[in-house]
Amino acid sequence: MLQPTEMDWTDPECPVARAADLVGDKWTLLIVRDSLDGKRRFSEFEKSLGVAKNILSDRLRLLVERGVLTRIPNERGTRSEYEPTTAGLDLFTLVLSLRQWGERNAFGTNERHSTLVTPATGQPVPRLRPLGPDGSELKPQETLLVKVGHPAT
Amino acid sequence: MLQPTEMDWTDPECPVARAADLVGDKWTLLIVRDSLDGKRRFSEFEKSLGVAKNILSDRLRLLVERGVLTRIPNERGTRSEYEPTTAGLDLFTLVLSLRQWGERNAFGTNERHSTLVTPATGQPVPRLRPLGPDGSELKPQETLLVKVGHPAT
């Protein structure tokens, strides 16, 4: 698990809510986006995001504290690098789903946007698809939320 | 596209950033979670989330304004229902990826959490997997971000 300091969760039994507590913030999500795109240094994030330095500093600290990034100090003690942990790399799916939803729903038909491709062929990354246990496309209506105290069936 | 009122985007060319501007907020994400779980009424959201009424009111208004929910007024003009639009339903993948990341990274091994299952068999929803064009598992390192002005190769 992440975050050594005890969190007070918005909704402790719901994984969506815990994830939202940990990374459900605009700047946090954009820092993770850049981190997965290979950015490492404070100034790289600052330049890419245009975020105020105190906010960037705060979010990086929180992300390290929560186990999403590791701070790797330079041998001279300063100018450290921020690198994604395993949990950070695991956010790839989340960032990809944000990206693809944005592509489909936040751009006009005549607007261009940056695109994620596989370098080998230059093809765009295929659409993420939720699948059921039988491998068929899964719709929200076809799912059921089982709460913690609830019996199996 | 969504939102009739002109937004001023944090990073207009990046779909991740536009998506974060539209739904990258804790309460917004949790309202969408509940909406996809079938909740419709103001009081249902309020009870489920424990959010202050003014905030809930504000976020519902923004979600309607941005085309994620529709407000369906009751015939008596009050007690309307909030229903996901197509763009709202399309957030299923995003909420699922939040959920699955939370399950894997925000719970201790001995902690229980609510689970999303397919009602027919009771099996948990399988893990979302980013795939490359050839159908193989896609890692963040195997992708490249092509910015707008950039040539194809």
Added chain:
DNA sequence: TCATTTGGTTGCATATTGAAACCAACCAGT
């Protein structure tokens, strides 16, 4: 050596949040 960049911190004004009070409709029971 001197200027510049880097990686921050601090202070302050402003914006957002959260809690509570308030309110007008509606609704259920008698």
Added chain:
DNA sequence: ACTGGTTGGTTTCAATATGCAACCAAATGA
């Protein structure tokens, strides 16, 4: 019809978070 409770909000106000600019020390570059 009257009464009490629920619903779906709005308003007010204090506390918190944000964003901007100034500042700074260490490292780098010319």
